[in-house]
Amino acid sequence: MKTIKMINISRRNAIALMLGTAGYIMSSGIAFAGKEQVLKRIDEITKGKGTKELDIFLDLPEIAENGNQVKVNFEIESEMTKENYIKNVYILADGNPAPDVAKFSFTPDMGMCSATTRIRLSKTQNVVLVAENNKNEYFMTKSKVKVTIGGCGG
Amino acid sequence: MSKVKPRGKVPKKATIDEVIEIKTLIRHPMHSGRMKDKDGKNIPRQIINSFKVDFEGKEIFKMKLEPSISTNPYIAFPYKAKKTGTFNFEWKDDSGNTYTMKRKMTVS
Numbered sequence: 001m002k003t004i005k006m007i008n009i010s011r012r013n014a015i016a017l018m019l020g021t022a023g024y025i026m027s028s029g030i031a032f033a034g035k036e037q038v039l040k041r042i043d044e045i046t047k048g049k050g051t052k053e054l055d056i057f058l059d060l061p062e063i064a065e066n067g068n069q070v071k072v073n074f075e076i077e078s079e080m081t082k083e084n085y086i087k088n089v090y091i092l093a094d095g096n097p098a099p100d101v102a103k104f105s106f107t108p109d110m111g112m113c114s115a116t117t118r119i120r121l122s123k124t125q126n127v128v129l130v131a132e133n134n135k136n137e138y139f140m141t142k143s144k145v146k147v148t149i150g151g152c153g154g
Numbered sequence: 155m156s157k158v159k160p161r162g163k164v165p166k167k168a169t170i171d172e173v174i175e176i177k178t179l180i181r182h183p184m185h186s187g188r189m190k191d192k193d194g195k196n197i198p199r200q201i202i203n204s205f206k207v208d209f210e211g212k213e214i215f216k217m218k219l220e221p222s223i224s225t226n227p228y229i230a231f232p233y234k235a236k237k238t239g240t241f242n243f244e245w246k247d248d249s250g251n252t253y254t255m256k257r258k259m260t261v262s
Binding site (some may be wrong): 102 | 171173186188209212213214215216217218219220221222223224225227228229230231232233234236
């Protein structure tokens with residue numbers, strides 16, 4: 001049988017130990033993108049112009065049991081003619097290690113602006129969609145997803 | 155690494171001005187560079203980073219993929235059928251491999 005050594009820990013030592021452990025966890029944990037970084041990224045995409053209102057349908061589950069495979073579907077109302085069409089759509093997430101998720105580039109040949117894919121979400125977070133049309137106007141919408149088991153690994 | 159295999163579903167027949175849906179899937183591990191293997195070593199990043207679709211040599215749809223895209227990337231998008239032709243799908247991954255697929259569509 002193994003003998004278990006008891007270590008006497010004073011209250012002061014215990015507090016120091018706790019703080020040290022917390023600090024270690026925080027420094028070794030994965031750095032998440034966070035809201036500021038997503039806002040910064042939106043600013044970069046829109047070149048500081050800000051976003052306008054538009055009918056954007058962003059379909060995400062309210063609760064995602066598995067963060068490894070979260071289905072994203074969006075549909076944006078647009079004529080999709082050479083004069084007026086949605087050029088780019090960016091998907092961003094504020095709780096993943098990196099804010100960028102995907103960038104879609106559309107052409108008027110497609111007839112409508114919609115797409116579906118599957119993404120990873122590491123924790124409960126907001127998924128942001130930024131759309132850009134050919135007149136360099138920007139539109140934004142977001143949706144919150146509750147994640148039970150996170151993806152991304154780590 | 156398991157074999158990378160692209161798959162796609164395009165309607166064989168369509169009528170003029172019909173908006174069809176094209177579905178694609180490629181079998182790929184999409185290692186984000188954050189996962190660890192059994193021995194606790196980091197698996198280096200290896201993802202599909204771009205996807206492109208041409209119709210009769212004209213680019214119709216493009217997508218940039220980041221590590222936040224799931225394993226076996228699934229992408230679906232619409233297309234307005236105008237004429238008979240061939241779709242050319244192209245995926246590229248981090249190590250420079252290109253995977254292609256062709257699909258024909260008849261428009262009446």
